[in-house]
Amino acid sequence: MKPLLQSHHNHLPVEVFASELRQVCGLFNIEPQSSSSVINGSIATRRFGAFEAAIVDVDSVHIERDKASIRQDPGEYFFLLIQDSGYSQVQQGNNTVELRPGDMFLVDSVKPSLFRYDYGQSRQISFHIPRDEAVHRFGNVDCGVNISRDDPLWLAMYSVLKKMIDYECMDQQHLGEAFISLISAYLHTNHRVDHAEPSEQLLSKALALINRHYLHSNFSPREIASHLNISERTLQRHFQVLGETPKHRIISSRLEYAYKQLCLRKDGLLDESITDIALRSGFNDLSYFYREFRKKYNMPPSLMEQ
Structure with a gap:
């Protein structure tokens, strides 16, 4: 599968990479898989509609968000990871998945998680969805949800994402809203979710009206x-x-x-x-x-x- 974005690897000291990652995604522990104190990678941000996204390039490193990190920096977000190039392994809760290009995985930032990049250069696009808004749109979702490529909604999500990237001059707000709506549809048809209370449904409708x-x-x-x-x-x-x-x-x-x-x-x-x-x-x-x-x-x- 052809990557959606170009790779931008730099040689960064571990401390610099960790600091940049914290500014964009929250506090994580960084463990290079060699004795080097330098990481071959980069971190960039981009906005899709109402949502910020991080583009993270890394090579041969483990990145962990443990309970201590969560206590120090709660980071009230859900991260929807899209594996853009290379390979990785993501673990949260009882779910451990190997991600290849095009795969998607939903991570809860308030639950411990582990990201392994042991297979060379890897790039992920991470959509940051504020937790309050995610609950209103998705309901209460179990942590660590893999988006199956066998589901037609995966193709719809990937197609909308590609259009947002390829056609920046188009109305990103509407495309972003369509992307989030597709995620919601997938979660409600494939996973057990506790449906939102009527008040949460009302807020979700109000947000959708604003986006339109x-x-x-x-x-x-x-x-x-x-x-x-x-x-x-x-x-x-x-x-x-x-x-x-x-x-x-x-x-x-x-x-x-x-x-x-x-x-x-x-x-x-x-x-x-x-x-x-x-x-x-x-x-x-x-x-x-x-x-x-x-x-x-x-x-x-x-x-x-x-």
Whole structure:
């Protein structure tokens, strides 16, 4: 299977690699499989829709997240691992799997796990799904879930992932939402999950509505509440578990979309003014757009061109 991404191996001291890994994925113990204090690997990040992903290249190393690491750095995420190239072995709970290119495995960051890279160079793409949001979308899932390649939903997930990577200028938000929905469908049809409470189902529906409609300038928490047949106050209460308000979620999604478009503009891949991008991102008030953009990214949109 052809890799989705190019490899970027560097020679990094173990301490540097561990520090970079912690910033992106949380605290792990790193054990090179040689006496060398240098690791041949790299760590990069990328955003797919509303979700961050880590691209981890490693060679001949064991990476463990034990109970001590979890106590020190809880890291409230689920990691969906996609083996992009090379081979690895992943262990969590009672499940141990050998991953080859294209294989997928869902890891719970609050449970001990062990990753072995004993077969030469290996690259994994790791989707980081906030735990609260994962529970709302997936229900309570057992740790260490292998996504079977024999299931047609695996092919659908892989196809959406490939499209997100190959066509960066497309609407990543909708593709990301489709990817997460496919994961949810797989888990509910193949594994025992404790179904979410009605309140969790409501939040999941609200998040899906935001992902579909946030670019519409007239879309607001009022429209979400009306669609779900609840009050705005009730809607806001459900969002408290995420540590944000519905309005903040909408604005943040618009800003992230605008940022992506400005990056394309900077690279010469998009011929639009900042005003046009702001309007297409759902902002009718340009002064508000500039203020919120500076607040989120610590610079005005115009500096994206430099």
